Amino acid sequence: MRRTLWTLLLAAAFAATACGGGPNPVDKDSIRRNADDADRDLDRESDRNQD
Secondary structure, three states: HHHHHHHHHHHHHHHHHHHHHHOOOOOOHHHHHHHHHHHHHHHHHHHHHOO
């Protein structure tokens, strides 16, 4: 009984990982652009608060 349950769990885990495909690639350029935009926004808000 335990062996059957263990086999079913392994099969389910394999099916879940096999059907999902690989991880999505990281878009480093998009992350860099977002960080640059955030820096500009922060600088703009800092300048407004100093006035």
